[in-house]
Amino acid sequence: VTRGAALHDELRRLVGDRGLAPVDDRRFWVDATESQGIEGTPAAVVLPADAEQVSAVVAWCHQHAVPIVPRGGGTGFAGGCVPTRGSIVLGLERMRIVHTFDPHLWRIKVDAGLTTAELRRLARENGLSFPPDPGAAEQSQIGGNIATDAGGPHALKYGTTGAWVMGVEAVLASGERIAAGGGVRKDVAGYDLTSLMTGSEGTLGIICAAWLRLIPAPEASRVVVVAYDDPAVGCAAVAEAIGSGLVLSALEFLDRGAITAAASFPFTLPTETGFLVIAEADGSVAEAEATVDEAAGILGKGAVLVHQPTTGAELTALWRWRDGVSGAVTAVRGGKVSDDIAVPVDRLAEAVAGTVAIGAEHCLEACSWGHAGDGNLHSTFLVDSRDKEQLERARRASSDLYDLALRLGGTISGEHGIGTLKRAYLDRQRSPQTLEAMRAIKRALDPDGTFNPGKSL
Ligand SMILES: Cc1cc2nc3c(=O)[nH]c(=O)nc-3n(C[C@H](O)[C@H](O)[C@H](O)COP(=O)(O)OP(=O)(O)OC[C@H]3O[C@@H](n4cnc5c(N)ncnc54)[C@H](O)[C@@H]3O)c2cc1C
Numbered sequence: 052v053t054r055g056a057a058l059h060d061e062l063r064r065l066v067g068d069r070g071l072a073p074v075d076d077r078r079f080w081v082d083a084t085e086s087q088g089i090e091g092t093p094a095a096v097v098l099p100a101d102a103e104q105v106s107a108v109v110a111w112c113h114q115h116a117v118p119i120v121p122r123g124g125g126t127g128f129a130g131g132c133v134p135t136r137g138s139i140v141l142g143l144e145r146m147r148i149v150h151t152f153d154p155h156l157w158r159i160k161v162d163a164g165l166t167t168a169e170l171r172r173l174a175r176e177n178g179l180s181f182p183p184d185p186g187a188a189e190q191s192q193i194g195g196n197i198a199t200d201a202g203g204p205h206a207l208k209y210g211t212t213g214a215w216v217m218g219v220e221a222v223l224a225s226g227e228r229i230a231a232g233g234g235v236r237k238d239v240a241g242y243d244l245t246s247l248m249t250g251s252e253g254t255l256g257i258i259c260a261a262w263l264r265l266i267p268a269p270e271a272s273r274v275v276v277v278a279y280d281d282p283a284v285g286c287a288a289v290a291e292a293i294g295s296g297l298v299l300s301a302l303e304f305l306d307r308g309a310i311t312a313a314a315s316f317p318f319t320l321p322t323e324t325g326f327l328v329i330a331e332a333d334g335s336v337a338e339a340e341a342t343v344d345e346a347a348g349i350l351g352k353g354a355v356l357v358h359q360p361t362t363g364a365e366l367t368a369l370w371r372w373r374d375g376v377s378g379a380v381t382a383v384r385g386g387k388v389s390d391d392i393a394v395p396v397d398r399l400a401e402a403v404a405g406t407v408a409i410g411a412e413h414c415l416e417a418c419s420w421g422h423a424g425d426g427n428l429h430s431t432f433l434v435d436s437r438d439k440e441q442l443e444r445a446r447r448a449s450s451d452l453y454d455l456a457l458r459l460g461g462t463i464s465g466e467h468g469i470g471t472l473k474r475a476y477l478d479r480q481r482s483p484q485t486l487e488a489m490r491a492i493k494r495a496l497d498p499d500g501t502f503n504p505g506k507s508l
Pocket residue numbers: 082083120121122123124125126127128130131132143163184185186187190191192193194195196197198199200201202203204252253254256257258259374377378466467470503506
């Protein structure tokens with residue numbers, strides 16, 4: 052296996068000087084799990100300019116048994132793009148071309164390295180919308196969103212990223228390029244390899260470009276913020292709102308610990324607030340207003356505050372604040388071990404209370420927030436990330452949390468994926484036969500384990 056200067060010389064031959072980044076640039080050592088102390092040192096960092104260069108690098112690495120860790124924006128919460136020993140990092144950040152944009156056909160084909168925010172801006176400027184909205188949109192990339200099938204607040208109405216992908220172009224382990232799906236809205240010619248690549252966490256191939264579906268941007272959105280003193284009352288209201296058949300575009304929650312951490316809330320909250328719900332409806336102005344009024348009626352039962360922000364500035368401030376919750380929670384102790392379990396919506400109250408109880412059992416402060424309408428919680432244990440013993444306790448707490456999620460009929464990962472973090476727990480949720488079917492797919496597409504070793508399976 053080629054290492055050190057020789058490895059760099061070989062890669063430079065394939066991607067040029069601009070296509071190599073210094074290995075001591077710590078940006079490429081970590082993802083959003085950094086505050087849990089997870090990092091790795093790459094053998095090299097390549098930043099190809101196009102799919103042809105990706106293909107050349109992959110073919111060379113495959114021939115020389117050099118493992119590859121694909122990297123998007125590095126915002127993942129599962130350690131998926133963190134380099135494993137001896138791996139090179141292959142980052143897509145230089146590949147940001149918009150290949151085709153047909154606003155009248157509601158479709159776009161972009162390079163995988165385009166950021167979520169750039170894509171959403173482009174769609175918006177043309178009266179369209181790309182609904183998937185995972186946080187950290189200025190950094191996360193379309194390729195990373197597809198590789199993790201990322202969700203976000205609006206997945207409630209619009210589904211996760213995969214629902215908007217019509218096709219992908221990818222490089223397989225041999226260096227060969229494939230096109231799955233394409234620019235048509237319906238296509239069942241052969242196996243659905245687009246869906247196979249979706250959520251594959253960089254273990255089956257490198258996504259270089261994607262055909263995406265867009266929709267006309269909704270005319271308006273309206274929001275209601277509802278506060279409760281008792282989380283159980285708030286969770287029951289959420290379940291009733293979902294059960295009533297109301298089509299909300301987002302239905303988010305924060306528990307008391309998360310509200311306290313993200314203290315700069317843009318409105319004044321009653322001091323007794325122990326649970327907060329943000330509900331959004333979109334559509335025509337009349338539709339959005341009617342839906343949010345109805346939601347306010349259902350969610351308002353037993354609430355201590357029902358507030359409808361009216362101005363655009365208020366709404367922007369609210370969503371900006373919501374985007375900052377994860378960072379604010381990290382800031383409390385300098386670190387956090389944060390999860391993304393999901394449970395049926397009618398078990399949300401048990402998951403919220405269970406998170407705090409598990410934290411207490413391990414002598415850790417705990418809180419949760421997340422996508423209430425999807426039953427998806429960011430259950431979080433607050434730690435000082437320099438304290439190894441605390442981190443160890445938090446990992447044991449996470450293990451208990453996964454058991455809780457499964458007992459409640461849920462999943463150990465609703466949106467961040469398995470990566471390195473949850474690899475040891477996948478067999479609690481998936482049967483040996485199911486895992487073997489997954490491994491058979493991995494063996495078929497990447498028999499030598501070139502892509503993202505030590506991740507997912
Ligand atoms: C503040 C914050 C809020 C977040 N909110 C949400 C949320 O609401 N919903 C949600 O689902 N997630 C959320 N996330 C997690 C993260 O944003 C998403 O998982 C995001 O989609 C990851 O994209 P990325 O480009 O940063 O991928 P990375 O972190 O770079 O990579 C993630 C995985 O995808 C693989 N990968 C990346 N690019 C490619 C490619 N081109 N081809 C093949 N494999 C690739 C990597 O190997 C890795 O396994 C949040 C993260 C942060 C920091």
